[in-house]
Amino acid sequence: MLWPFNHLRKPRIAxxxxxxxxxGMIVTQSREPLFYRDLGVxxxxxxRFDLLVLxxxxxxxxxxxxxxxxxxxxxxxxxxxxxxxDNLREMGVGDLTVPKRMQAFGEAFxxxxxxxxxxxxxxxxxxxxxxxxxxxxxxxxxxxxxxxxYANAATATLTGLDSxxxxxxxxxxxxxxxxxxxx
Numbered sequence: 111m112l113w114p115f116n117h118l119r120k121p122r123i124a125x126x127x128x129x130x131x132x133x134g135m136i137v138t139q140s141r142e143p144l145f146y147r148d149l150g151v152x153x154x155x156x157x158r159f160d161l162l163v164l165x166x167x168x169x170x171x172x173x174x175x176x177x178x179x180x181x182x183x184x185x186x187x188x189x190x191x192x193x194x195x196d197n198l199r200e201m202g203v204g205d206l207t208v209p210k211r212m213q214a215f216g217e218a219f220x221x222x223x224x225x226x227x228x229x230x231x232x233x234x235x236x237x238x239x240x241x242x243x244x245x246x247x248x249x250x251x252x253x254x255x256x257x258x259x260y261a262n263a264a265t266a267t268l269t270g271l272d273s274x275x276x277x278x279x280x281x282x283x284x285x286x287x288x289x290x291x292x293x
Contacts, residue, residue: 131279133189136165144286150253160245167223172268260287
């Protein structure tokens with residue numbers, strides 16, 4: 111017999127080390143120089159943020175598909191928010207301004223995530239257009255197409271992972287693709 115009060119238990123949250131490992135992988139991949147040097151991502155605060163959001167979106171999208179992924183997804187998103195808050199404070203943004211900036215980060219994340227979700231189902235060119243608009247400031251559609259190839263490869267890598275590998279952070283993102291050749 112199932113215990114009737116299971117819904118009253120707190121959901122099991124992934125260990126902090128797992129969240130730190132996965133978030134660290136996202137940040138490390140977002141800092142890969144090939145994105146900036148070869149794929150035209152602006153090496154600016156906004157460019158780095160947009161690339162971080164892309165990688166976070168890919169991982170969160172995959173986590174939603176696994177059992178127990180909701181708690182892990184929320185913990186990972188919370189880690190992202192804490193990181194953004196910490197970065198704002200390190201840059202000297204005042205306490206009164208931080209909540210407004212955090213709201214803008216949230217809106218940017220959810221807007222981009224929705225655009226990428228729609229584009230992923232509409233095909234590679236739609237994804238390239240979304241990436242061009244959101245990451246490349248509307249310029250360089252050829253570079254955006256290469257970035258879309260990378261995003262599809264990364265999404266496929268994540269989709270191919272079993273739940274244990276995904277949750278244990280025992281995987282890696284593929285390297286960015288340039289001119290159709292794996293670097």
